Amino acid sequence: MTATVRIAQLYPEILGVTGDRGNVRALQVRLERAGATVEVLPVGIGEELPADLDVLVIGNGPLSAMRGVHADLMARGDGIRSHVADGRALLAVGAGAELLSKGVTTLEGETVEGLGIFDATVARTKKRKVGYIVVETAVGRVIGFEDHASEWTLSDAAGSYGRVAFGQGGFALPDAGDQPARGEIIRVANAIAANIQGPMLPLNPELVREIITGVAARRDLELDLTIGVESLDTYAAGARAAIETLVHGKGFNSIQL
């Protein structure tokens, strides 16, 4: 059985400066190797999103790019909300994730309104968080590189999908004992928001499988996610092991600016 899975990337030219195409590529490559036909659609300002979309990806970019796409994105609000309510997949990273929060307060004190898909507010901060990050999640350790100057505040800590094991993360979690705890990654149904680059999906095969499994379940597709992925998994495991060794090594901290 062949089925076509549709992945759209919103504003790839301006919200796509941190390898965000790699997240699309990871989904596409693994879906194709599992036997699906994949259609990847770059969608720019003023262009229509297909109605039967399976995955929506929104990437990272500067504040000016967020302002540049803002009116267009707000006009898509109902469509994106029903996409998420339908249980379809969404991945937003960095600026793209911020635009799906309830709003972003800039260093100048202005507010950039968000779509409110994720129940959190964002404040841009003077301090920048840069370096490798390791997060404990329901699908294992999610590993990547964080590089952002923002602090998220969740209305309810239950929206957190991960606890930071190494690195700084996006938001505070209720203290664990007397240790302050940090969280990263927010999930609502099959929509995921994060500040993790690398890009995140190529480095985290389990997270890709989680997203694809959701797509397959909703569409009632039978996909074998174990075929033809040996080298992808080997290289991802090698990259993950090298990062884990580095962050647990002596003297390694985050990048000094």
Added chain:
Amino acid sequence: MMSTAPQARSAGLRYVFPVLAGKLARFATRLRGGGSAFPGYLTNRLAPSLLPTLADQFRYGVVFVLGSNGKTTTTHMVSEVLRAHGLRVFTNPTGANLPQGVTSALLADATLTGRIKADVAVLEIDEGYAADLADRLSPSVILSLNVQVDQLYRFYETERVADMMLDASTRASAHVVVNRDDPYLSKIDVDAMRAPVSFFGVAPEIIAASAHGLVNAADTRSGNAGTAERDAYSEVRSVNGREVSIRIGEVDAAVRLPARGLHYAADAAAALAVASRVLGDEFSTDAAAQGFSRMAPAYGRGEVIPLRRDPAGEQVEFVMFKNAPSLQMNLDALDGAPERALMAIDEGTPDVSWLYDVDFHALESVDVVTGEKAYQLALALEHAGVRIGTVEPDMGKAVAMMRELPQIAAGRQIWFVNYELMMIGRRLLGHGDQEVARR
């Protein structure tokens, strides 16, 4: 159009102690192996006025070269063209483009009484420090090559980098030179500059014929993502391998680039614009072409080194990259897919997310993927559909593997490397000298 040569400002005995202290510190750090910013720091503390005094002595002024990519190559080009016109050129070693590094370099050439024997200084300067250094060195000419997505972990946003260059440019006393084909730079506010602005560029049909154009950053803030229309004072008119023709003012200059690639052609147009502005009526296209012909490739930028220490045997061409635009431009410049290749990245490049923004179609396979980030690199190549021979994070072992592979017919293989592994790779091939003088 030549800037008037300032009189040497009161260099003399009062600098003997600070200069001597700096030179001794420099000697001591050299003995310990390698350069250091400390001598520059020491001298700046002992005699803060030394730096402006040294800079004041260049008859043809001080030239700043800024840009996300191509600073080193272009600084080298401008220097060689000026030398071909008979000028004595002072230039900073590559990488020594931060304030203390520039001071250390000037110190090495200064006499004990704070005099410097050169006609012009051509300095590559880190964007982040350009305005600050301009206040101390009073450049006559400031060249900005391009604004490209680069080191976001350090610069945060590309438009900030554009503003650093444009802000520094307001400090040039004689000429501002910027890239017409760069969205941010083309929109320079000419009226906000003290000095007249000259543009350089590449003919539109040449850019259109290139796989990914010039890969300059899109302008995300003005509402016009592309460039503003400008007339180029210096324009690349034809490219044939390394042979290019550049219209400068009213005449055409035929020059041979130090390495293949449209980015090098654009750098050459920039270098000619700067040289022409520095020299005024003394500028000659013949001398300029001679300067280019004498240019050896800078370290790792098209440099060719024997693989097995045999000058007649198989060769390695080093292609250095530091970000997506520089890797893309180098891939686009390839003369067919390389028969044999090595690719290497280490932690000197902290975030490699941008690898997924590179189009690797120009490569079919990479024999050995190496460096601390070998697996991250291999993962990106695998997603791009590039065949991989072996992943070996240890560069030394990787080089041994390349040496053991049978010799290829082409006689030349390509190593794509980031800066740190370029230096290590050169050393492993027996070229262990530090990258110091750009001569």
